[in-house]
Amino acid sequence: xxxxxxxxxxxxxxxxxxxxxxxxxxxxxxxxxxxxxxxxxxxxxxxxxxxxxxxxxxxxxxxxxxxxxxxxxxxxxxxxxxxxxxxxxxxxxxxxxxxxxxxxxxxxxxxxxxxxxxxxxxxxxxxxxxxxxxxxxxxxxxxxxxxxxxxxxxxxxxxxxxxxxxxxxxxxxxxxxxxxxxxxxxxxxxxxxxxxxxxxxxxxxxxxxxxxxxxxxxxxxxxxxxxxxxxxxxxxxxxxxxxxxxxxxxxxxxxxxxxxxxxxxxxxxxxxxxxxxxxxxxxxxxxxxxxxxxxxxxx
Numbered sequence: 001x002x003x004x005x006x007x008x009x010x011x012x013x014x015x016x017x018x019x020x021x022x023x024x025x026x027x028x029x030x031x032x033x034x035x036x037x038x039x040x041x042x043x044x045x046x047x048x049x050x051x052x053x054x055x056x057x058x059x060x061x062x063x064x065x066x067x068x069x070x071x072x073x074x075x076x077x078x079x080x081x082x083x084x085x086x087x088x089x090x091x092x093x094x095x096x097x098x099x100x101x102x103x104x105x106x107x108x109x110x111x112x113x114x115x116x117x118x119x120x121x122x123x124x125x126x127x128x129x130x131x132x133x134x135x136x137x138x139x140x141x142x143x144x145x146x147x148x149x150x151x152x153x154x155x156x157x158x159x160x161x162x163x164x165x166x167x168x169x170x171x172x173x174x175x176x177x178x179x180x181x182x183x184x185x186x187x188x189x190x191x192x193x194x195x196x197x198x199x200x201x202x203x204x205x206x207x208x209x210x211x212x213x214x215x216x217x218x219x220x221x222x223x224x225x226x227x228x229x230x231x232x233x234x235x236x237x238x239x240x241x242x243x244x245x246x247x248x249x250x251x252x253x254x255x256x257x258x259x260x261x262x263x264x265x266x267x268x269x270x271x272x273x274x275x276x277x278x279x280x281x282x283x284x285x286x287x288x289x290x291x292x293x294x295x296x297x298x299x
Contacts (some may be wrong), residue, residue: 006087006117008076010039011047015070018056027057027064038084038122040113084118088126091116107136107144133157151290158286162279165214168221169278173271181220182267188213189263196256199249206252213259217266251288258284 014037018027027033034044048064051057054074058065095112113123120142127144130136134153137145175181191209195202258281265274 006039006043007046009084009087010037010043011050012075013037014044014047014051015056015074018051018066019070021066021069023066023068025066027066029062034119035121038119038125040117040119043117084122085125088116088118088122089129092123092126092130103146105146106139107146109142109144154286154289158282158289162282164221165218165278165282166275168218169266169274170271171221172217173266173269173274175220181216184216185263185266188216189260189267192256192260192263196253196260199253199256203249203252206255210255210259213263254284255281 014033017033017036021027028036030041030044030048034041037044048057048059052059055067056070056074058067092112095115107127109123109127110120113120116123124142127136127138131138131144135147137147139145172181188209192213195205195209258277262274262277262281265277268274
């Protein structure tokens with residue numbers, strides 16, 4: 001059986017879908033189910049094969065019938081069941097910072113859907129989201145064009161980020177000591193110290209650590225608008241850092257130390273100390289990004 005997160009998530013979501021149906025009834029067509037679940041037909045077929053092996057679904061050519069309702073024991077366990085939208089955004093961000101993409105790049109949604117193993121609708125939703133922030137421009141025939149950034153755009157986005165981060169910080173520090181977020185924060189602290197001890201070799205891994213720390217802090221104060229901003233911020237940071245790599249290790253070294261000071265402020269219980277460390281880190285991040293954009297748009 002496949003064990004990757006996309007497969008497991010699709011399998012469990014398919015069980016949720018079947019739980020609302022009636023045994024003995026035919027299922028929707030493969031294209032319809034794949035579109036509903038936001039995955040490719042290849043992934044869906046792998047899921048249906050497992051459902052057939054478990055005698056949940058009967059398959060006869062193109063005809064598929066629900067034999068029984070799913071039970072709790074049918075679900076696949078795992079903490080890595082990343083939501084589809086987050087998985088697509090993560091893969092898209094990684095693609096944007098890679099060698100295949102640069103400002104002005106024409107993006108083919110169908111090609112990306114095949115590359116990521118998801119449906120075209122899942123890719124379309126992802127691209128539409130980033131286009132709302134001015135990072136992409138819709139072209140004809142399902143294509144998009146990657147755009148550059150302006151200093152004004154980044155300044156406004158950072159203003160919003162700082163406002164939301166401080167709000168989340170206040171919420172985080174109000175959590176009771178037994179809240180699992182504190183254990184997660186402690187684990188991230190250990191990961192930061194391990195990276196710092198091996199920074200010469202691991203400095204390029206900082207982006208993932210940065211994303212997880214800020215996601216943890218902001219996750220205690222969920223806000224649909226800030227969730228969108230957080231994803232876009234990740235793209236902006238790492239997309240434009242590629243223009244100025246000469247001091248990447250030094251930047252990430254400083255950022256890791258600032259993260260550790262931020263974590264120490266949170267764990268101290270002193271809200272003024274935590275806010276000071278947070279503000280210092282965000283100020284550095286703002287100036288670093290603006291300097292990176294100046295390199296990208298310079299002569």
